[in-house]
Structure formats: C-alpha cells, structure tokens
Amino acid sequence: MNSAQEQLNSAFRTPKKAGRIRQQNEAKILQAAEIEFALNGYKGTSLNAVADRANLPKSNILYYFKSKLGLYGVLLADILELWNHVFSNATVNDDPKEVLSVYIEEKMKYSQTNPLASRIFAMEIIQGAPYLKKFLSEDLKEWIDDRSKVFYGWIEAGKIKEIDPNHLIFVMWGATQHYADFATQIQWVLGREELTEEDFATATKTIKTLVLGGLGLDQD
Structure with a gap:
C-alpha cells in the first residue's frame, strides 16, 4: 500500500487527540477545507x-493532517460519522420506529x-x-452488513415488514441527502430563494411517513 493510501485509510481509523488548542485549530481547518473542496473539488x-x-499557517495543516489527502480523508470521515452515528449503535432490542x-x-x-459536506x-x-x-x-460495506443484521432481527421479531436492508439504507441516504445535493433544484421548483425551516420539516415528515409506513410501522 502506498503512503498516500495509508494516510487516507488512517483518517477513518485514528481517533483525534483531545488538546483544546488542537481541536480549535482542526475545526477551523476543516471548516475552511469544506468550503474549498466544495467549491473547487479535490484536485x-x-x-x-x-x-x-x-x-x-499551512504548517499547521501539515502538522495535524500530514497532507492534502490526509485532510480530505478526515473531512470525509467526519461527514460519514455525523451521517451514521445515530444508527450505528442501534440493536435488535430497540424500537425500529424510534431509531x-x-x-x-x-x-x-x-x-x-x-x-x-454532503456535496463533497x-x-x-x-x-x-x-x-x-x-x-x-x-x-462502509462492513457497517452496512452489520446494520443489516439489526433489520433482519427486527423482521424475525415481527417488528417490521420483510424488506431488503441494503436498499432501505440507500433509500434513506438518497432521500435525505437530496435536500443538500440538489437544494438548488428544489428551490426552483418551490419558488424559493432558499429552503425554509418549514420546507425541511415538511420534507422530514414526508420521508418518515414513506419509510415507516413502508415498514408497516404505525404513524403518529
């Protein structure tokens, strides 16, 4: 494995150190990197x-992240962690509707x-x-395989309808991320300069209704 790939892989496996100044500087760098990568892409x-x-200073970035690829890897790792952490600890014993x-x-x-972040x-x-x-x-495949076991456990327990867990996860990803990746398209269709709190509340309710209803879960 080349050193660049090792740096990228380590971004998904190495916990961050806890120093306050380091955390503050890393946060500033990641926020700036998010904007630059979104505007200009990786290259x-x-x-x-x-x-x-x-x-x-540029030296701070190299000290904390080693390289541009290392910075990119940490940013992507943070995105995925924030996306999936709520579901990462769910178990068969949990209520699928709540989870x-x-x-x-x-x-x-x-x-x-x-x-x-979603667009990056x-x-x-x-x-x-x-x-x-x-x-x-x-x-990520390991994460999905592990989460699929939870869905299969819910199915066996009669808590939800039988459904393919992989494609259910894809549907939830696609539906929720659409409102970030294609916000401009949605704004045009709805006649908005930007999406409102009410728009997001309505969209969230709609997605929940479709997903939970498709699994045979009662709606509030």
Missing part, C-alpha cells in the same frame, strides 16, 4: 487556499446545516470514488 483545492481561509425516525431527522438536519461526498462518489474506493468496499 482544484490547495493547502495554501485552505490555510488562507482558516487564517492559519429510524431519529436517524431520518438527524440526516435531514445535517443536510440543512451542512450542505457543503456526492462529488467524490460521482467521480468514481477515487479516494474513497477502499473505504467504501471495506469499512
């Missing part, structure tokens, strides 16, 4: 531009508050996942 983004936007309701609500909230991930996938390919085929 078009330079560490100098990220450093200028973060108002920090999935919260999961959809949190993903919609993230699409509303962090649309650039979408660009990576559209381009054939050149930097995430190994992660998608190994770590």
Whole structure:
C-alpha cells in the first residue's frame, strides 16, 4: 500500500487527540477545507487556499493532517460519522420506529446545516470514488452488513415488514441527502430563494411517513 493510501485509510481509523488548542485549530481547518473542496473539488483545492481561509499557517495543516489527502480523508470521515452515528449503535432490542425516525431527522438536519459536506461526498462518489474506493468496499460495506443484521432481527421479531436492508439504507441516504445535493433544484421548483425551516420539516415528515409506513410501522 502506498503512503498516500495509508494516510487516507488512517483518517477513518485514528481517533483525534483531545488538546483544546488542537481541536480549535482542526475545526477551523476543516471548516475552511469544506468550503474549498466544495467549491473547487479535490484536485482544484490547495493547502495554501485552505490555510488562507482558516487564517492559519499551512504548517499547521501539515502538522495535524500530514497532507492534502490526509485532510480530505478526515473531512470525509467526519461527514460519514455525523451521517451514521445515530444508527450505528442501534440493536435488535430497540424500537425500529424510534431509531429510524431519529436517524431520518438527524440526516435531514445535517443536510440543512451542512450542505457543503454532503456535496463533497456526492462529488467524490460521482467521480468514481477515487479516494474513497477502499473505504467504501471495506469499512462502509462492513457497517452496512452489520446494520443489516439489526433489520433482519427486527423482521424475525415481527417488528417490521420483510424488506431488503441494503436498499432501505440507500433509500434513506438518497432521500435525505437530496435536500443538500440538489437544494438548488428544489428551490426552483418551490419558488424559493432558499429552503425554509418549514420546507425541511415538511420534507422530514414526508420521508418518515414513506419509510415507516413502508415498514408497516404505525404513524403518529
């Protein structure tokens, strides 16, 4: 494995150190990187531009993240962790209605508050996942396989209708991330300059109704 790939892989497996100043600087760098990667893509983004936007020396980025690829990997890892953490700890003993309701609500909230992050991930996938390919085929697949066991447990317990867990997860991802990745299209159709709190509330309720109803779960 080459050193660049090792740096990227480590971003998904290495916990961050806890120093307060480091956390503050990392947050500034990641916020700046999110904007630069969203505007210019991976190839078009330079560490100098990220450093200028973060108002920090380029040396800080290299100290914390080692390289542009390392920074990109950490940013993508953060996106995926925020997307999926609500569902990561769900068990067969949990109430599927409660778990999935919260999961959809949190993903919609993230699409509303962090649309650039979702678009960065979408660009990576559209381009054939050149930097995430190994992660998608190994770590993310392992996560989906593990989460599928929860769905199968709910099915066996009679808590939800029989359905393919993989495609259910894809549907929830696609529906919730659509409101970040294609916000401009939605704004045109709805005649908005920007989507409102009410728009997101209505969309969240609609997605929950479709998903929970399709699984045979009672609606409030």
